[in-house]
Amino acid sequence: MNNVIKFLFHPFFRKYHDLLSRVSALETAVDCLINSPKWVESEEVGFNGQRHRKIIFLSLLKAFNFDAIVETGTYIGDTTGYMAKISGLPVYTCELNTRFFSLAKMRLRGIPNITFALSDSRPFLKHMSGTDIVNNRTFFYLDAHQYKKYPLREELEIICSGWKNFVIMIDDFWFLMTTDMDMTIIARGKHYP
Numbered sequence: 502m503n504n505v506i507k508f509l510f511h512p513f514f515r516k517y518h519d520l521l522s523r524v525s526a527l528e529t530a531v532d533c534l535i536n537s538p539k540w541v542e543s544e545e546v547g548f549n550g551q552r553h554r555k556i557i558f559l560s561l562l563k564a565f566n567f568d569a570i571v572e573t574g575t576y577i578g579d580t581t582g583y584m585a586k587i588s589g590l591p592v593y594t595c596e597l598n599t600r601f602f603s604l605a606k607m608r609l610r611g612i613p614n615i616t617f618a619l620s621d622s623r624p625f626l627k628h629m630s631g632t633d634i635v636n637n638r639t640f641f642y643l644d645a646h647q648y649k650k651y652p653l654r655e656e657l658e659i660i661c662s663g664w665k666n667f668v669i670m671i672d673d674f675w676f677l678m679t680t681d682m683d684m685t686i687i688a689r690g691k692h693y694p
């Protein structure tokens with residue numbers, strides 16, 4: 502019975518869910534325009550304000566002497582700005598949502614070492630893997646995961662078959678593993694089907 506109800510109402514719930522995420526994205530954009538129209542450096546800005554994640558990032562920067570940084574999922578550009586400012590490296594970032602893309606560009610327009618792309622992360626990475634950037638020692642920050650279909654598995658495939666020297670940091674790794682069950686990942690010595 503439950504399954505019949507689920508089947509009948511599935512299209513309705515889906516539309517409702519889509520609507521909720523669009524309203525939430527609009528609210529974020531409006532809040533950002535009102536409260537934070539320009540990116541400003543602060544402890545709370547970048548890597549969701551997580552001090553430890555910033556420490557890991559800084560340690561990696563120091564240890565690997567990267568040439569470039571690539572981010573998937575710009576959102577409003579908080580981490581993009583942080584990585585660009587603190588590293589001084591060229592930062593390439595992509596965003597699927599037009600409003601967030603424009604908002605991030607507007608907020609970060611004073612920082613010259615950022616290249617923005619309005620694109621799904623998969624074609625974006627594919628395109629980059631056909632350029633000279635593929636020869637760079639690259640730090641990847643994979644954070645494109647707002648919508649139903651997570652691109653992470655394909656992002657990893659494109660990076661691993663293109664680049665030779667790279668480090669990947671994945672945001673919300675455990676959450677993604679539990680929601681994308683067909684992904685096979687080896688982590689911390691364990692094998693997750």
Ligand SMILES: C[S@@+](CC[C@H](N)C(=O)[O-])C[C@H]1O[C@@H](n2cnc3c(N)ncnc32)[C@H](O)[C@@H]1O
Nearest residue numbers: 574576579580596597598621622644645646647
């Ligand atoms: C969690 S937010 C990114 C936060 C940002 N990296 C930061 O640290 O401030 C995820 C973003 O990824 C974007 N996104 C979702 N799927 C995407 C895809 N396939 N390609 C590019 N961007 C995507 C969403 O629109 C959203 O803005």
